[in-house]
Amino acid sequence: MKCPRCKTENGTRTVCSKCGYFMYHPDVANRAHMTKGQQAVEDTKIVGKKVGKVFKYAWMILTLIVMSFWLVALMVWVMGMIVD
Ligand SMILES: [Zn+2]
Structure with a gap:
């Protein structure tokens, strides 16, 4: 995942390793990652x-x-x- 603030590639991290930007959005990203069950x-x-x-x-x-x-x-x- 690319940080929207500083454009640093963070892989699967939810918090940016460079600027600490919180990229995790529970209602959008989390739901997309949920299994069918x-x-x-x-x-x-x-x-x-x-x-x-x-x-x-x-x-x-x-x-x-x-x-x-x-x-x-x-x-x-x-x-x-x-x-x-
Ligand atoms: Zn960042």
Whole structure:
């Protein structure tokens, strides 16, 4: 790897031997060096987070439906009481 600051060739080093420039970029270079298995694990983590978010919303909607159902049932019961 060539240092972007002083153009010194550093081979596989992540820190420049001449100027100490840190050439390691975890989100770009590290991901490219990951094996297919490691990438699959990372992708599963991301998908898992998304599924968790969707599940949270689905649970919220379900709770809302159940709550409104009970509210309507209560209203109907109260109305029945008043009418009688
Ligand atoms: Zn350098």
